[in-house]
Amino acid sequence: MSSSGGGAMAVSPAPSGRLRAGSPAGSAGAGDRAARARKLGVRTAALGYLALLLLAPVLMIFYRTFEHGLAPVWSAITAPNAVHAFWLSLEIVAIAVPLNTVFGIGMALLLERGRFWGKGLLGLLIDLPFAISPVVVGLTLVLVYGKTGWFGNWLAGHGIQVIFSVPGMVIATAVVSLPFVARETMPVLRELGTDSEQAAETLGASAWQTFWRVTLPGIRWGVVYGVVLTTARALGEFGAVSIVSGRIEGQTQTLPLYVQDRFENFDPTGAYTAAVVLALLALATLLAMNMLTRHTRRRTPV
Amino acid sequence: MSPLQNSPGSVALGPRRAPRVGARGAGALGKGLLGIYLSALVLLPIAALLAKSSSGGTSAFWREISSPEAVAAIKLTLAATAIVVVINAVFGTLIAWVMVRDDFPGKRIVNSLIDLPFALPTIVAGVVLLALYGKGSPVGVNVAFTRASVGLALLFVTLPFVVRSVQPVLLELDLSMEEAAASLGARPLIVLRRIVLPSLVPAILSGVALSFARAVGEFGSLVLITGNLPFKTEAGSVYIFGQIQNENLPAAAAVSVVLLLAALVVLGSLSFLSRRASRHVL
Numbered sequence: 001m002s003s004s005g006g007g008a009m010a011v012s013p014a015p016s017g018r019l020r021a022g023s024p025a026g027s028a029g030a031g032d033r034a035a036r037a038r039k040l041g042v043r044t045a046a047l048g049y050l051a052l053l054l055l056a057p058v059l060m061i062f063y064r065t066f067e068h069g070l071a072p073v074w075s076a077i078t079a080p081n082a083v084h085a086f087w088l089s090l091e092i093v094a095i096a097v098p099l100n101t102v103f104g105i106g107m108a109l110l111l112e113r114g115r116f117w118g119k120g121l122l123g124l125l126i127d128l129p130f131a132i133s134p135v136v137v138g139l140t141l142v143l144v145y146g147k148t149g150w151f152g153n154w155l156a157g158h159g160i161q162v163i164f165s166v167p168g169m170v171i172a173t174a175v176v177s178l179p180f181v182a183r184e185t186m187p188v189l190r191e192l193g194t195d196s197e198q199a200a201e202t203l204g205a206s207a208w209q210t211f212w213r214v215t216l217p218g219i220r221w222g223v224v225y226g227v228v229l230t231t232a233r234a235l236g237e238f239g240a241v242s243i244v245s246g247r248i249e250g251q252t253q254t255l256p257l258y259v260q261d262r263f264e265n266f267d268p269t270g271a272y273t274a275a276v277v278l279a280l281l282a283l284a285t286l287l288a289m290n291m292l293t294r295h296t297r298r299r300t301p302v
Numbered sequence: 303m304s305p306l307q308n309s310p311g312s313v314a315l316g317p318r319r320a321p322r323v324g325a326r327g328a329g330a331l332g333k334g335l336l337g338i339y340l341s342a343l344v345l346l347p348i349a350a351l352l353a354k355s356s357s358g359g360t361s362a363f364w365r366e367i368s369s370p371e372a373v374a375a376i377k378l379t380l381a382a383t384a385i386v387v388v389i390n391a392v393f394g395t396l397i398a399w400v401m402v403r404d405d406f407p408g409k410r411i412v413n414s415l416i417d418l419p420f421a422l423p424t425i426v427a428g429v430v431l432l433a434l435y436g437k438g439s440p441v442g443v444n445v446a447f448t449r450a451s452v453g454l455a456l457l458f459v460t461l462p463f464v465v466r467s468v469q470p471v472l473l474e475l476d477l478s479m480e481e482a483a484a485s486l487g488a489r490p491l492i493v494l495r496r497i498v499l500p501s502l503v504p505a506i507l508s509g510v511a512l513s514f515a516r517a518v519g520e521f522g523s524l525v526l527i528t529g530n531l532p533f534k535t536e537a538g539s540v541y542i543f544g545q546i547q548n549e550n551l552p553a554a555a556a557v558s559v560v561l562l563l564a565a566l567v568v569l570g571s572l573s574f575l576s577r578r579a580s581r582h583v584l
Contacts, residue, residue, distance in 0.1 A: 038490060039404060046400040047412070049393045053458055054418060060434040061426075099339075106336050125344050131565050133519025134424075135539045136558040139546055140347030143354050143555070150350055175343045207329065229420075236423025238522035239539070243546055256425045256522070263429065263526055275429040282421035289421075290414050 061279065065272040076273035081250050085258035086277070092166070092241075092254065093234045096173040100230050104181025105223060109215075111182070112189045129178045137175050138243025141168060164246035169254065172240035177233040181226035188222030189215075225292050232285040236278060354555035366556035374533045375541035376560060378452065382537070383517040386456040387510045394464025395506055401465070402472040419461050424522025427458050432527050447529035452537055455523040460516050464509030471505040504580035511572035515565040 065073060076082060107126055111119065129137065144150050145162040155162060162168040196218070200210040216223075238256040245252040253261065255274055262270035355363055366372065401413050419427060431454055436446045445451040475498070483493045521539040528535040530544070538561050545554035 035490070042396060043400050043404050043406065046393070046397040050397065050412065050416070053454075053461065054415065057430040057434040057458075058418065058422075060440070061430045064433045103336055103339050106332055107340075110333070110336065122340075125340055128344055128348070131515050131519075131562070131569060133521060133539045133542070133558070133561060135521045135542045135546075136351070136519065136562060137347070139542065139551070139554050139558055140351045142546065143350035143551065144347050148551070150346070171343065175347075178343060232421045236421075236426070238423060238425045238525075239543070243543065256423045259423075259425050259429060260525060271429060272433070275426045278423050278426045279430070282418065282423070282426070285421040286414055286417055289417065 058279065061272060061275060065269070065276045068269065072269045073273050076267075076270045077277070079270065081253065082255075082258060082270065082274060084250050085253045085255045085274070088166070088253065089235055089255040092170050092173050093231055095170045096177065096234050097227065097230050100174055100177055100234075101181050101223065101227055104178070104226060104230075105185060105216075105219075107182040108185035108189055108219075112186055113194070126179050126182050129175050134176055134237065134239030135243060137240040138172055141172055141175070141240070141244050145171070163244050164248075165252060168244035169241050169252065172244045173234045173237050176237050176240050177230045180229040180233065181223060184226035184229065185219050185222045188219045192218040221292060225289070228285055228288045228292065232282060235281055351555055351558060354551060355559045358552060362552065363556050363559075366553045367560055369553070371532050371536070372541060372553065372557050375536050375538045376557065378449070378536065379518055379538035379561065380564065382449070382452045382456055383514055386453055386460060386517050387513045389457060390460055390464045390513045391506050391510050394461070394509055395468050395502060398465045398468035398472055401469060416462050416465055419459050424459060424520070425525065427523040428455060428526040431455060431458060431523070436527065446527055447531060447535060449535055451527045451529075452524060452535060455527055456517045456520055459520055459523050460513040463513040463516065464506060467509035467512070468502055468505045471502055475501055500579075504576040507572050507576035507579065511569050511576070514568045514572070518561050518565045518568075 107122070110116075111123055111126075132140075142149060142163055145155065145168060146152055147156060147163070149163075160167075162171065192215070196214050197210050200214045201207075205213070236256055237254075238260075241254055242257055242260075245254070245257060247253060247257055247261070249261065255278055259271050259274045259278070262268075262274060355366075367376070397416065401409065401416075422430070431451075432446060434441065435443050435451075435454065437444055445454055479497050480493050483497055484490075488496070519539055520537070521543065524530075524537050524540055528537065528540070530536050530540045532541075536544075538557060542554045542557050542561075545551070545557070
């Protein structure tokens with residue numbers, strides 16, 4: 001592997017553009033062998049890094065979950081708080097993801113097809129949730145909708161509780177997963193072009209018809225990809241939801257919050273089991289993403 | 303903008319209808335709803351954050367971010383992030399290289415597993431790392447409640463960024479330049495330094511920028527594994543969380559603004575550098 005390391009140093013004073021001739025001693029066979037050794041070295045380093053950082057820990061959590069057999073796992077899965085957390089997570093996803101899908105397509109259309117003042121600002125606004133810490137997202141929502149927040153008095157006067165209840169958790173989830181649909185749809189929309197839309201229009205289609213029959217079928221895989229990413233993020237969101245939920249057991253506890261709760265209450269099996277459920281959902285997401293790349297050319301095929 | 307090529311025939315449409323006015327009204331309604339949605343979710347909350355952080359004036363803001371615990375947390379976050387993005391730049395490029403130029407059994411599976419940290423909930427990332435590198439570790443490595451755990455968690459959650467930004471560029475890279483250099487007798491390291499790396503720098507920088515922004519704000523994966531010990535393993539985001547729990551919102555808002563600015567400055571300057579670097583190549 002290191003056979004070429006020494007040679008490189010000697011070259012540095014050479015004038016740029018002139019590359020030194022190959023080492024006189026090395027025959028073609030030796031060069032091949034060195035190249036193969038280098039390749040193997042790089043492969044070992046890259047795969048070793050992935051194995052230590054990613055693969056081994058993920059496999060370990062499956063082992064830890066099932067090391068005492070299936071019975072404790074079953075009782076952990078059927079624990080009332082776990083079941084409640086699971087359904088609450090799904091409920092939040094069921095509200096936040098459709099909202100972000102509809103508005104995400106709208107934002108993508110506006111950013112790609114619209115011409116208006118402040119377009120750059122809108123683009124920035126949409127990307128902002130990616131640059132902000134989830135904790136900060138939670139904080140900003142408390143500052144607007146919390147009891148001492150901007151709308152706190154008004155909301156309390158109308159008997160609406162946002163922070164420390166489900167509406168706040170839905171909003172927090174929607175914020176952190178906001179950019180995905182728009183960002184995945186925009187490049188597809190750009191590639192699609194406006195030709196067919198214009199053709200539809202000249203043929204007398206209304207804007208609504210053009211959208212449903214021409215634009216949407218053209219961008220559907222981009223949208224679906226965005227929806228998959230949105231769902232994965234929404235299911236797993238922790239920081240923002242943690243702040244606005246108040247973390248009341250059996251009431252405002254989503255599955256990720258339940259994982260933390262079990263861990264901190266010295267119930268590793270409960271924590272590992274819930275974590276494995278979430279990890280399996282993540283793996284399903286990966287599988288879906290993989291299958292979708294056949295329809296979109298967004299990701300690099302290998 | 304685009305050349306007007308008529309591609310009729312492919313579109314089957316119903317009978318002609320004319321009510322354009324209704325469509326325009328619907329468009330305006332959609333824009334209005336979108337405006338309300340974005341205001342409620344992003345614009346107003348960010349405005350509230352800025353207002354809160356500046357409500358006590360500059361001196362109050364300064365006092366909040368210069369409290370010893372806040373300083374320690376911000377320092378830890380920035381230092382850990384700096385180390386993590388450098389490691390990401392090296393190993394991310396290496397992994398991208400192997401995924402594009404190398405071939406081995408199971409490569410497709412490995413390639414899709416690289417996205418796992420994006421799909422895995424952050425709290426699960428913390429649990430996963432604890433299962434192997436925590437108390438009772440089967441490999442005898444226990445990083446729980448140490449500063450190393452901060453770096454480990456950040457490395458895990460930011461793993462895909464550099465790989466995924468370098469990979470497409472490497473895939474498009476023209477092999478003939480490298481072959482020409484090699485046939486002229488350039489050693490592999492020279493080819494790497496003079497030909498391959500210069501074309502990859504913009505992609506590496508944009509991956510690093512995304513990693514930086516993500517690492518500075520990371521929270522979920524740190525909560526369990528770092529133990530959140532003030533002055534030792536408490537990262538910036540965890541400090542903010544603590545201040546919110548203590549109802550000390552001005553302190554939380556001030557440190558939030560600092561972290562947000564750090565992320566935006568790095569994102570902005572690296573995207574500038576990356577654009578400049580890409581202009582020098584080809």
